[in-house]
Amino acid sequence: MITPEQHIRLYKEMLRIRCAEAALAERYKQQEMRTPTHFGLGQEAVPVGVCAALTKEDVAYSHHRSHNHYLAKGGSVYRLAAELFGRKTGCSGGRGGSVHLTDRESGFIASSAILAECVAMATGSALSFAMDASDRIAVAFFGDAVAEEGAFYECLGYAALKKLPVLFVCENNGYATESPLSIRQPEGASIHGRVASFQIPTRNIDGNDVAEVYLTALEVVDEMRRKPGPVFMECRTYRWLEHVGPFFDHELKRTYRTKEEVEEWMAHCPVKRHGAYLLENGHATGEQLSTWETETRKSIEDDIERAYQDPWPDVQTLMDKVY
Amino acid sequence: MITPEQHIRLYKEMLRIRCAEAALAERYKQQEMRTPTHFGLGQEAVPVGVCAALTKEDVAYSHHRSHNHYLAKGGSVYRLAAELFGRKTGCSGGRGGSVHLTDRESGFIASSAILAECVAMATGSALSFAMDASDRIAVAFFGDAVAEEGAFYECLGYAALKKLPVLFVCENNGYATESPLSIRQPEGASIHGRVASFQIPTRNIDGNDVAEVYLTALEVVDEMRRKPGPVFMECRTYRWLEHVGPFFDHELKRTYRTKEEVEEWMAHCPVKRHGAYLLENGHATGEQLSTWETETRKSIEDDIERAYQDPWPDVQTLMDKVY
């Protein structure tokens, strides 16, 4: 069961990520963050629910759409913003850009831009944990397109063979850039069904319901710590903005999906939904919700502005860390 | 149903391949075929049963252990032997060696040494057939290790998505070089089970029973011609000789499998077994069987000797076919 405090924590964390991504997307339009960026608006419940079930010792990896995961695992908005601005205070010193984030202290080891690399990395970290008989867990966050990449299946086979403590979290948002799932993957062959054929336990859940994500994650993480082995979670969700960039698709007249479809999913906004849950169950008042939002926005604006004011890396450092 | 004539044809074809491989393995020991060679002794029923269900217009691809497939699809012993001797009359002009065979006329397009390449090539040929609305079929012959390679799953997904007329034939002989299946693939996750999760029809059959292979292949090929789409056949079989080279493992004191295991499988020899079936059912007499064997051996010895006498390629041709 989730305590009221936990419910509030989940809500506040989603709010922080939502406000951060919204504010960053707004700033992005000024063309001063020179790094192709895949915003995560609409998909907050998965990273928040999963990361709430992890400890700092557990590690996470992510793909190109990685801000949510970086933040939910414990990364700071300030260092993320600085990274997008290319500042030397960025989490990767401004060198990596939006798709190459890291925050080792909080256990967010790396995001990387090439599909399925994060799956392999998490599997490798889990191999390390298994060899040390540690009870740490490695998590990979990735999208539905990864189920088209061979490396994904290589990792499934390996993790199942070696009983590695790796949690595969697939955010199935139905699209890879502009391509819907139906033109990319065989009819009737669900991703979790394919994974299950490797004898890996799977869950197929509503990825816009943070409570469901959290409870599921708690359960599987607990299982994994007691009896190591991979678990796969497929979380149905939806991205609001264009694949890469800060706009809604219809603002740019892209037609691969309808405005109606987007709006329908926005109506199932994970943040609003959980806010409503807090209100209904008396865990929070409307006033509290709006105060939290105001405070969060303010603090995020401060972080972003502070990052913006930070210095560029010195050109003399171009060859630093070359060995 | 299989007619007596067909039964005899299946038997004779297995006999041809068995005798060819046995004779080549014997010659191989003289160290004059300078090409690493994976003999197919013991696995004759699968290629013979499958190829008997195909037409010349259908195409086949194979992996490193490819002699059986090349021969069953219609390749000549003479040109195979010449290839192993490195002669210019070899099916690949002596350039390819044992793992790079071709015989376009009979529809054996290519074997290649890198795992899973043959699966992709067959899928590609099937794509071509599908685009032309032709009723041709492409077949890939490969081993159990291919189920560890990512490219295999990429092809499964693509073939299922595009409903391509490709027949995947996996000869599961339980080993990849010296590694048994159990240390390579997850417990309980059968290969055909994994394939089925892609919504591909699968068959799991006794690969040492040529009649079962043939009937299954006839059935699926017929289905595929009427309604294009991939089919997967897993055929349980066993290789008699070492992974690469002409010896029995125990002759070289290799211990990764026991002599007993090999002998048990040899007792289920597909050729002997089908010979016994012919006798039992009055399709052939013992005398016939031994005449066929004598004739086959003779003709194969002639082919091999003729190949041996053939000339090397001229050194001046080293740069021919370079563009």
Added chain:
Amino acid sequence: MRIIKYNEAISEATVEAMTRDPSIFLTGHAAAYPSGLFGTTARAAETFPGRVFDCPSMENAFAGIAVGAAAMGKRPVFVLPRADFMFLAFDNLLNLACKWHYMYDGNAGRVPIVIRAAVGKGWGQGATHSQCPHAPLAHFPGLTVALPSTPADAKGLLLNAYTNNHPVIFFEHRSLFGTEGEVPEQMDPIPFGKARIAREGTDLTIVATSLMTLEATIAADELAKQGISIEVIDPRTVRPLDEETILASVAKTGRLIVADCSWEMCGFSSEVAGLIAEKGFHSLKAPVRRIALANCPAPVSLPLETAFYPKASTLAQAALRLLNKDEQDLAGIDRVDYFKGPY
């Protein structure tokens, strides 16, 4: 003559070739969308809906699928929005496609496949979305590797790729898609292995690939004002390489700069420098100068990225030095990057 853009030229070549040859089909991620490879596939997609289609993310297998389709008489064109994804396809390209004709002694038929990929910098693409692996690929016999730098070359080389009988890798530079140039309505294919002399000159030769040809031309224009005559050679294809044209130019000028859009080590700039050391040694009046990316992964941050990429001023400066002239402040000649996010 008619002026069109690089991406229009590519689109045009594609539509023309597909009209002539029904065996050509084109696929790749987003290939069927208006955004497909910088708009170069959109017209083909409209015109030949059944022959232009999307492809799941399966770079490895698809390269092998292309080989299998080509072996049956198709001409597959596989497009990649970033060349960096091509590493996943290296096995089927290097162990299969490029060896096919030789390894089976011509008996297994031909595999005419074309892989088109966008390369290069722009808007902080960073370490994994900007690479141009033409040199590693050109190392392998059996591959043709083309990098057109003008709209006309893009069209002519692509027409040749689409009718060639063997695998071709075709690198289209991000910063060139919007550039304009003269392209005849009717164009013949441009043969592989025939360099283009982008600018004639007598004092120094610059051999430059892809975008670097543009940078070299800017540098040459600037130096021309000072009476320095630079010859700019665009090899068009790295493999086959037009050694003759390069050697003839150096025989005339005696001085060589090689400017490449990838790294130096075992790269194209070393290849040409090595060529001259072996076959043009007696023409050389001064050391060859190799100009390539800084010897580190591509950083995103603007000042680092700016320092990472060589440009017109880098080339002009190097030319001055080779000619024993004083260095000058030439930063003013560098093009402003017109790229806008988020791509």
Added chain:
Amino acid sequence: MRIIKYNEAISEATVEAMTRDPSIFLTGHAAAYPSGLFGTTARAAETFPGRVFDCPSMENAFAGIAVGAAAMGKRPVFVLPRADFMFLAFDNLLNLACKWHYMYDGNAGRVPIVIRAAVGKGWGQGATHSQCPHAPLAHFPGLTVALPSTPADAKGLLLNAYTNNHPVIFFEHRSLFGTEGEVPEQMDPIPFGKARIAREGTDLTIVATSLMTLEATIAADELAKQGISIEVIDPRTVRPLDEETILASVAKTGRLIVADCSWEMCGFSSEVAGLIAEKGFHSLKAPVRRIALANCPAPVSLPLETAFYPKASTLAQAALRLLNKDEQDLAGIDRVDYFKGPY
């Protein structure tokens, strides 16, 4: 001093390093079997059964798994029975491992992984089982690429690889596993980027990689009989490259042959020729000569294979020509291939 074989030296380095550092583990196809990588993993497998284990055929993912394990403090060693399989792992090697330290600005930790692979000819290995892709890999900043040519170098360089903090690719030549040489019982790691002068000389420099160092030494021995003094340099690592030692040698001899065990184009022989054209131009008395594989895939058939690979006589002949001496019949100096099938 003690004489051991190349494969014994490799085995010894592995066991020593694993004894000292419990974070090292070793895996790859057949790694746990006596046949593992030409017997070089057997003793480690016996000594550390939990840390040497087999790996399914999944070259792509395992390279990424190695990165993820390394990021947690392990030192994975991934062995490949043929370097040709490594193309499948190029994505994780080139887009991830080699960029890791730079791209995350050092903040994501380190990824000390070692990939060991057998390369080279023998017994008709053919086009897809004989390649040595050191040049394509060395093109990318962030990778160390080593090719030891003697037992002592194999041990010393491997000891360094096993303690290095970044990804290392280690190519072991099939034709060298059985060769013998002096190897001290106690050995220090040999630093990367420090060439070995295999033989001192004054008339001509041969820079040679891997097996070609052996061929160069045979050629040098033969020519010494005729009073010709050849210096043979083994760079040991292609990246980092010891430019200094090579330049110093050419400064002394004025003549250079580069002999490589892969192809010429965008390969190591061009790299060194280019280096000299840029930084050693004024020392050169004659054109550089690049000697590499014939410009085609490796054929299997014996006479073709024999013609395909350069050998001692090829080098000796080239040296004579560079020194303006008459060609001679030197085929007698070439080593007889001791390889036996089926491997």
